[in-house]
Amino acid sequence: MAEEVILLDFWASMFGMRTRIALEEKKVKFDYREQDLWNKGSLLLEMNPIHKKIPVLIHNGKPVCESLIQVEYIDETWPGENPFLPSDPYQRAHAKFWADFIDKKVNVTARRIWAIKGEEKEASKELIDIFKTLEAELGDKHYFGGETFGYVDIALIGFYSWFGVYNKFGNMRIETECPTLTAWAQRCLKRESVAKTLPESEKVTTFISQRLGVE
């Protein structure tokens, strides 16, 4: 039976990017359907009635919601040669810890830089601290899991396309503050899956600036 894989997504979503990268890494063909987040379509509401959020992965008619769960689902459904998660339980738990850290810390803090007036300075400082913590975890490894591009890389790399937004509204330069993380992002961008998925930083910055009515 032919596989039917549909992704309900929005181009600038760093969460959606995780799922797109995961599908690209596994060479799974998918029908990408851009969603209007300000006027949500019936398929999105039907497939994710609880959160009503993108990304939604629909595999043979059945929805999988929440991006990290989608990445694990993709890893388990199309195991292939390069699993995203290691097989050792301790190493798996370690990778999940850092992906969870990213989910709990990065977006919550980063959003405060551009979405909440008055919090820019404090939130920028906090975001740099978070990125420095991630740099310490990365160390001199090629990817977060070692030699192989995997789960934590997929969880984090989409945020790189938002650095322009954080730099502009936080009045900083993450690339100077966090050179190790920036070098890692550049390495990730050499992968076809990532290069194909991440939008230009300028495009995201223009989009957010226009939404906020800022030059």
Add this chain to the structure above:
Amino acid sequence: MAEEVILLDFWASMFGMRTRIALEEKKVKFDYREQDLWNKGSLLLEMNPIHKKIPVLIHNGKPVCESLIQVEYIDETWPGENPFLPSDPYQRAHAKFWADFIDKKVNVTARRIWAIKGEEKEASKELIDIFKTLEAELGDKHYFGGETFGYVDIALIGFYSWFGVYNKFGNMRIETECPTLTAWAQRCLKRESVAKTLPESEKVTTFISQRLGVE
């Protein structure tokens, strides 16, 4: 080699309860070490330097943090006869979705009932809606995963010992509003792992009332 399993925990933590129940279900002997959360010990700070939170599971000297990650780690390390998560990727993703829903919704909303003055009424209503959503997911199944006690049950059951707190501060009676969920909790309590782990609801209510200086 003898296994060394240590759990840094706090008796009233519904997150710690998940890990205790998971260990009991797998018949893993562990050294339970009650932590003083208001004066954190050096082992806790050393083993969870990022979040500095309980529960921390230390297996043969190596720490695993975050309760749901611990439950998965325990499931993978001591697979035994009754896995917490099903083997089918779609069913696994489904269980992870609901555990994630519990993590994102239940505690955040429930805390507002007793910890934030003025939000009791609104938060109580929201909590009942969340529990009703969980009741709809449970349906007429014995446990969330069907016939077998598993991941979602473990993620949720600890909150039952806090119902007294929510009822008192939210001025409601969850057991009347959500009879299906209450019946499920009663079923879970028949398991030795759960009965042994959950504190008396009155004990939690007294503890929180005393901390808040409320009769």
